Amino acid sequence: MKLNVVCLSCFFVCLAACKDNPKKIKSEQQRSDYEKTLDAMEKLQEKGLEDSAFQESKEYAKEMERTAIQASKKMNGMRENDKLLLEYETSLKILSACTSEANGHPELLKDLSFAEKLKMRTDRVREVYLKLKKTNLNPLEKRKFELLSGKK
Structure with missing residues (x-):
């Protein structure tokens, strides 16, 4: 909850600061586009976890490659x-949504595909966190990282 409030506060501060700056507005649009692309990739991975035959298919590989290329294009120039x-x-937002879903429906934690999805998302957050710690x-940037990580 605290993270959501912090994220919303940061969003509104950034929105107010960039209202007259087209470059920053483009950056916010770029962020939104990237989040949508990453969300599409997450949904595709979920579909693959639920259907192992789909995960082994050429269609899955092609879609994952296309989505990864789109994500790369969205981040071009950053x-x-x-x-x-x-x-x-973005990874934190996705993990937060998944944990909220689990809190609302505790029986989901018994579902192996949901548990695998939660583990995958947790691992992704940890991986990016460790990269940022070494950067x-x-x-x-350090302040933003601390805010996202819940540190004061």
Whole structure:
């Protein structure tokens, strides 16, 4: 809950700060496009987890490749640290949605495909977190990372 409030606060501050700056607006549009692409990739992975025959198919491989290329294009022109922070923020949102779903329906935790999905999302957040910990971030990036991580 605290993370959601922090994210919403950051969003509104950024929105107010960039209202007259087209470059920043483009950046927000780029962020939104990337989040949608990553969400599509997550849904495709979920479908693959639920249907092993689909996961082994050429269609799955083709769709995953297409979605990965789209995600790469959406991040084109961004600095590496910005890419990592965006990836971390998006991964946290996806994990948060998954844990909220589990909190609302505890019986889901007994479902192996749901547990695998939750583990996959947790591993992704941990992976990006560790990359960011090793990255040389400027003070603004470091502050954003701390806010996203729930540190004061």
